[in-house]
Amino acid sequence: MYLLVSDDYFITSYRINELIDKYPKAEIIRFDLNEDVFKEVLDTLNTFNLFNDKRILIIYNCENITEINNLEKYFNNPNKDNILLMIANNLDERKKITKILKKHLKELDNKVNIDQIIIDKLDDFKRDKKTRDYFINYCNYDNYKIMNELTKLKLYNYDKQIITIEDINKITPKSIDDNIFHLVDYIIKKDKSKSLEIYNNIILYGEEPIKIMIIVANKIRLIYQVKVLLKELTLEEIAKHLNSHIYPIKLAKEISYSYSEQELIEYLTKLSELDIKIKQGQIMADIGFKLFILEL
Missing domain, CATH: 1.20.272.10 (Zinc Finger, Delta Prime; domain 3)
Known part of the structure; x- marks a missing residue:
């Protein structure tokens, strides 16, 4: 069971995709507590899955939970078929819900090392630190744009398996x-x-x-x-x-x-x-x- 505290769309998407990659056959269920009733979340958490071995349940805006006792009951006896990710834009350390979430859930890092992500994504490609730094600067340090443009660069250079500054200038639009x-x-x-x-x-x-x-x-x-x-x-x-x-x-x-x-x-x-x-x-x-x- 995991907790992510972030209002950054890129980081949230990145951490979710990490879980999905880890459990590729899992069913994915999403709830937004700005719109959905928490009772529906609890019912789903306590329902056993008949068709898949695992389910990834992603709960957005979990800082809005008021049924704290029912939530803690689940935390004390969780369904082992569930991989639970609860996401909060921010948490008030004074509130009981914050203490409960941090007591029972493993908190995920809400920062990413974009340099390392690029290295991992380009594992099969030739490149150097100068090119990587240039690319990050060229994308104006926008993580979301970096990932999108990285996909384009990989497709463009798939045959030669190398990315150069000239490729970046040609393929990536300036901001x-x-x-x-x-x-x-x-x-x-x-x-x-x-x-x-x-x-x-x-x-x-x-x-x-x-x-x-x-x-x-x-x-x-x-x-x-x-x-x-x-x-x-x-x-x-x-x-x-x-x-x-x-x-x-x-x-x-x-x-x-x-x-x-x-x-x-x-x-x-x-x-x-x-x-x-x-x-x-x-x-x-x-x-x-x-x-x-x-x-x-």
């Missing part, structure tokens, strides 16, 4: 964040022409000006945070502190050397003031952001 990191760099360098060029290109892909502005502000904030935290922490400690992958921290570190803390704060202040003006209807987002660039 908005890739262009935005370049945009941030040119904004901080005060290169108005290049900044406007990249901004207009992103707009052509259908992105909203307000979304671009928010992501730019988040990138600059990350550079500032890394610059400040580097005084006392290592890159690995900063990544853990900010709950981030190590690679964007490394990129932010490299950029941070070129600019002072005061410069970064000034950009964040200007973007915050622009955000207020847009929300108050004083200026349109597209015009406001272009003026922000032209006034660099």
Whole structure:
């Protein structure tokens, strides 16, 4: 019997698929306690399976369980045909349901090592660490996108059994964040022409000006945070502190050397003031952001 505490879709799917791979012949039954009645869950748990040796029962939003006594009775005498996975978005440590779940269930790791997953998935393919790091960065550290694009790369290179940076550039589409990191760099360098060029290109892909502005502000904030935290922490400690992958921290570190803390704060202040003006209807987002660039 297992417990997973996570609101990350990729991690939840990954842990579920691990169980399914472990018991490929098992029947899979899913309940969502935002919609289903817990009595139905208990009835299913206590029903013996006549057709399969094993059943995987996946219970979403288990933090909503109120029939704690009935649940604990089952935990004390579980049906051995069941592989139970209970999933919670989050748990309040003060509540009784949390204590019961953690007492009886084995808690699964709610973090994944994406580097190791790539290594495992590409076990039969030739590749190196430089290519792997490039691929993770190219996918903007989005685990879900990494797994989807990894499948495409394997199919594309099935015959030659090797994946190169050229293959990644050819097969994997660039995300908005890739262009935005370049945009941030040119904004901080005060290169108005290049900044406007990249901004207009992103707009052509259908992105909203307000979304671009928010992501730019988040990138600059990350550079500032890394610059400040580097005084006392290592890159690995900063990544853990900010709950981030190590690679964007490394990129932010490299950029941070070129600019002072005061410069970064000034950009964040200007973007915050622009955000207020847009929300108050004083200026349109597209015009406001272009003026922000032209006034660099």
